[in-house]
Amino acid sequence: MALLAWGLALALLGGALGQGALAPAVPTAWGDRIYPQLGQAGLDVTHYDVALRVPQPGTRTLQAEVTLTVQATRPLPLLSLDYLGPAVQGVTWNGAAVRYERAAGKLLIRRALAPGTPARVTVRLAGPAGRVPDPDLPVDLGWQALPGQGTQPGVNFTFSEPDGTRAFLPVNDHPGDPAAFTLRVTVPRGVTAAASGRQTAVQDTPQGRTFTFEQREPIPTYALAVHVGPLERVDRPAVQVGGKVVALRDYFPPGTPVNIRAPYERTGEILRLLGEWFGPYPFATYGSAVVTPPLPALETATLSTMPVTSSNVRVIVHEAAHQWFGNSVPLGDWSDTWLNEGFATYAELLWAQAQGKEEARAVLQAWRDSVQNRPTRPLVARTPAELFDRSAYVRGALALHALRGAVGDGPFRAFLQTYARTRAARPTRTADLLALARTELGPRAEGVLRTWVESPSLPPLP
Numbered sequence: 001m002a003l004l005a006w007g008l009a010l011a012l013l014g015g016a017l018g019q020g021a022l023a024p025a026v027p028t029a030w031g032d033r034i035y036p037q038l039g040q041a042g043l044d045v046t047h048y049d050v051a052l053r054v055p056q057p058g059t060r061t062l063q064a065e066v067t068l069t070v071q072a073t074r075p076l077p078l079l080s081l082d083y084l085g086p087a088v089q090g091v092t093w094n095g096a097a098v099r100y101e102r103a104a105g106k107l108l109i110r111r112a113l114a115p116g117t118p119a120r121v122t123v124r125l126a127g128p129a130g131r132v133p134d135p136d137l138p139v140d141l142g143w144q145a146l147p148g149q150g151t152q153p154g155v156n157f158t159f160s161e162p163d164g165t166r167a168f169l170p171v172n173d174h175p176g177d178p179a180a181f182t183l184r185v186t187v188p189r190g191v192t193a194a195a196s197g198r199q200t201a202v203q204d205t206p207q208g209r210t211f212t213f214e215q216r217e218p219i220p221t222y223a224l225a226v227h228v229g230p231l232e233r234v235d236r237p238a239v240q241v242g243g244k245v246v247a248l249r250d251y252f253p254p255g256t257p258v259n260i261r262a263p264y265e266r267t268g269e270i271l272r273l274l275g276e277w278f279g280p281y282p283f284a285t286y287g288s289a290v291v292t293p294p295l296p297a298l299e300t301a302t303l304s305t306m307p308v309t310s311s312n313v314r315v316i317v318h319e320a321a322h323q324w325f326g327n328s329v330p331l332g333d334w335s336d337t338w339l340n341e342g343f344a345t346y347a348e349l350l351w352a353q354a355q356g357k358e359e360a361r362a363v364l365q366a367w368r369d370s371v372q373n374r375p376t377r378p379l380v381a382r383t384p385a386e387l388f389d390r391s392a393y394v395r396g397a398l399a400l401h402a403l404r405g406a407v408g409d410g411p412f413r414a415f416l417q418t419y420a421r422t423r424a425a426r427p428t429r430t431a432d433l434l435a436l437a438r439t440e441l442g443p444r445a446e447g448v449l450r451t452w453v454e455s456p457s458l459p460p461l462p
C-alpha cells in the first residue's frame with residue numbers, strides 16, 4: 001500500500017514540477033520488501049558531513065547543515081532523499097541553489113545525477129525534529145528528547161532502527177546504502193556531545209562547544225549515534241581485537257550508580273573474545289552510551305545505546321557483536337534482519353562458552369525452551385511484525401549452531417571471519433550467506449543452513 005501511495009504522490013509531483021522526464025518508471029525507492037517506500041535505488045551516498053547545533057538540549061529543536069556526497073549507480077532523473085525532519089531553509093547542488101520539494105516523506109531535488117559524476121548536495125534545516133512512530137514500541141523513532149531537571153541540562157539521543165534517522169536528517173534511509181559520516185555537534189558549554197566514530201576535536205566557539213567525530217567506515221543510517229547531555233566520558237585502555245587496536249570509551253549520565261557502570265568495565269574482554277570468532281573489529285573505537293528511558297538496547301555504530309535497564313554483560317555482548325553483523329555487514333533488505341539478530345544472539349552463546357560449561361548449557365536450554373512448541377517461521381521475514389520476533393533472534397542463532405555442529409569449530413570460525421570480511425559495507429541478503437556457506441563449507445553444510453532458513457516448521461534442535 002505504501003508503494004502505491006508513493007507512486008501516486010510522485011506522479012502528481014511530476015505534474016507539479018512540469019518535468020516530462022518524470023516517467024512513472026522512474027525508480028524512486030530502494031525496493032525493500034518490508035519498507036518499500038524507503039531509500040532510492042541507484043543512489044549511493046558515500047559521505048554525510050553533518051554540522052548539527054543543539055541550542056537547547058532536552059528539546060526537539062535542532063539546526064543543521066548537512067552535505068551529502070552523492071553518486072549514481074544508474075542514471076537518476078532526480079534525487080529522492082528520505083526526510084521527515086525540521087523545516088528546510090535551503091538546498092545547494094555543488095554550491096549553487098537548487099529547487100526542492102517535500103512530499104510523502106521525501107525531499108525531492110530536481111537535478112539529474114549521472115553515473116561517474118559525483119555531486120555535493122547541502123541541505124540547511126532548522127526547527128523541531130519530525131516524528132516517525134516505531135512499528136512495535138510506544139515511542140517515536142529518531143531524535144529523543146528528555147527535558148532537564150532543576151539546573152541539570154536536558155538530554156538528546158538518537159534511537160532510529162529501522163527508519164528514524166529521516167526524522168532529523170535527510171538521508172538515503174536504507175541499510176543497503178551505508179555511508180561514512182563526519183559529525184560536528186555544537187552544544188552549550190557544560191554539555192557533552194558523543195557520536196559514532198572517533199572524536200577528533202573539541203573547540204570552543206561563540207555558540208558554545210563543538211565536538212567533531214569521524215566515522216570513516218560506512219555504516220547504515222539507522223545505526224548513527226548522537227548523544228547530547230551532561231554526560232561523563234570514561235576512557236578505558238585500548239584493546240587488540242583480531243589484530244586491530246580499538247580505543248574504548250563509555251558515556252554515563254551523572255550519578256549513574258556503580259553497579260550500572262560495572263559491566264561496562266568488561267567491554268575490552270568482550271571485544272577480544274568476539275574478535276577471536278569474528279576477526280578484526282571493523283571500526284576504530286567502541287563503547288556504550290547509557291540512557292535512562294526503558295527502551296531496548298540499540299547497537300548504534302561504535303557507541304551502543306544502552307538503557308540503564310539493559311546494563312548487563314549479556315546485552316553488552318549482543319550489541320558489540322552487531323558492530324560486525326549489521327553495522328559493518330549491512331542488510332540488503334529489511335526482511336533479512338535475522339542476519340543481524342541471529343548472529344548477535346549467537347555471540348551470547350560464544351561468550352557463555354568462554355565463561356564455562358554451566359553458562360553455555362543455560363543459554364542453550366533457554367533457547368530451546370523459548371522456541372519449542374511455539375510458532376516459528378522461515379527466517380526471511382514477510383511482515384514488519386516478524387523483523388524482531390523470536391524467530392529472528394533465537395531460530396537465527398540456532399541455525400548458526402546447527403551449522404557449527406555440522407562442520408566443527410575450526411571451519412565455522414573461519415566461515416564467520418570470511419563472511420565478516422568479505423561482506424563488509426556490501427548490502428547482504430540471506431542468499432549471499434547461503435552462497436558463501438556453499439563455497440566455503442560445501443553443499444552439505446549449506447543444506448543444513450538452508451533447512452534452518454527455509455523450513456516452515458522448526459528443524460530438529462542441534
Ligand SMILES: [Zn+2]
Nearest residue numbers: 318340341344
Ligand atoms: Zn540485536
